[in-house]
Amino acid sequence: xxxxxxxxxxxxxxxxxxxxxxxxxxxxxxxxxxxxxxxxxxxxxxxxxxxxxxxxxxxxxxxxxxxxxxxxxxxxxxxxxxxxxxxxxxxxxxxxxxxxxxxxxxxxxxxxxxxxxxxxxxxxxxxxxxxxxxxxxx
Numbered sequence: 001x002x003x004x005x006x007x008x009x010x011x012x013x014x015x016x017x018x019x020x021x022x023x024x025x026x027x028x029x030x031x032x033x034x035x036x037x038x039x040x041x042x043x044x045x046x047x048x049x050x051x052x053x054x055x056x057x058x059x060x061x062x063x064x065x066x067x068x069x070x071x072x073x074x075x076x077x078x079x080x081x082x083x084x085x086x087x088x089x090x091x092x093x094x095x096x097x098x099x100x101x102x103x104x105x106x107x108x109x110x111x112x113x114x115x116x117x118x119x120x121x122x123x124x125x126x127x128x129x130x131x132x133x134x135x136x137x138x
Contacts, residue, residue: 002009009132017090017091018088018089018090019085019088019090019091019109019134020086020088021042021044021061021063021086021087021088021109022044022046022084022085022086022087022117023042023043023045023061023084023085024042024043024082024083024084024085024105025040025041025042025043025079025080025081025082025083025085026041026042026043026060027041027081028080028081029077029078029079029080031077033069035067036066036067037064037065037067037107038064038065038067038073038076038077039062039063039064040062040063040064040065040076040079040085040087041060041061041062041063042060042061042063042085042087043058043059043060043061044058044060044061045057045058046058046059053092054136061107061109062106062107062108062109063076063087063089063108063109063110063111064108064109064110064111065077065110065111065112065114066110069112071112072111072112072113075086075114075115075116077117079114079116082117083117084116084117085114085115085116085117086111086113086114086117087109087111087113087114087115088111088113088117089109089110089111089112090109090110090112091107091108091109091110092107092108092109092110093105093106093107093108094106
């Protein structure tokens with residue numbers, strides 16, 4: 001591979017948008033757009049210590065999986081409320097005007113990898129199955 005080709009590839013992947021999240025679904029995954037996408041909502045927990053003891057901060061994420069990504073789509077469409085899932089994809093944001101006249105940013109992760117995890121007796125998540133359609137990287 002020539003130095004110019006390597007340089008061009010480095011420029012191509014200089015700004016990377018990769019997002020990885022794991023958490024539990026807050027409701028069953030649902031098919032939308034005539035079955036072309038699976039929509040999920042994922043809750044993640046972050047624990048931290050404060051003067052009052054251990055606190056938990058919960059974040060919620062919107063996730064879409066395209067039917068074009070057959071392995072990830074097959075895995076995602078069967079997820080149920082409470083299932084623990086790991087997703088990998090790309091975030092997309094858009095500006096939204098609220099009824100009060102404020103601007104907010106809505107972020108959706110377009111997942112190309114979905115892994116369902118099952119809980120074992122000690123409540124630690126364990127990989128159950130892996131489905132991915134990751135883009136090829138140099």
